[in-house]
Amino acid sequence: MQDFSFMTIEEIFLLQDALKKNKRQILKFISFGLLLVIFAAFVPHYFLSRRLSEEEINDSLFSYKNLWFWAWLGSFVLALIFALIKVTDVRYFTIKKDLTKLEKGQIQVPLESVYQGNNEMQTSFVVQQEGVKKRKRLFYWMRGRLDNFRAGQQVEIIYGRHSRVILAINKL
Structure with missing residues (x-):
């Protein structure tokens, strides 16, 4: 049997604390994703510049000047962030509700x-x-x-x- 009623002030503070923890977790995942983007964008370019000419680097799929590279990298990082959120049971939006x-x-x-x-x-x-x-x-x-x-x-x-x-x- 389920009964629904309104929350007390103390229970509201408990939910607000849980919301802060979830927000911190989401910000951690987003910063991890941004760090991964920076790493994935510039490290391959650095190694390619040691062996190839600038024109060959710009034609490469690993170049940060290539649009497909950013599309692939952005979708990968977005999927990674959502996977991390799902795995760690972040309940941010439902707590806000x-x-x-x-x-x-x-x-x-x-x-x-x-x-x-x-x-x-x-x-x-x-x-x-x-x-x-x-x-x-x-x-x-x-x-x-x-x-x-x-x-x-x-x-x-x-x-x-x-x-x-x-x-x-x-x-x-």
């Missing part, structure tokens, strides 16, 4: 599995919801590592409705 709607959910379910992610800075819980369709849902504890929860335990989870970021979790 939670902060505008201010709705929280509450559910009582048994834990199916628990695992640590994001360099053990986040704990994720998989639960199987009862209802019309049995489906598995993933909930995120963004405030570090939780060691005292195990699969099979019955818990009560209070979470942001759209992001499924856990605001409070209690054993029953």
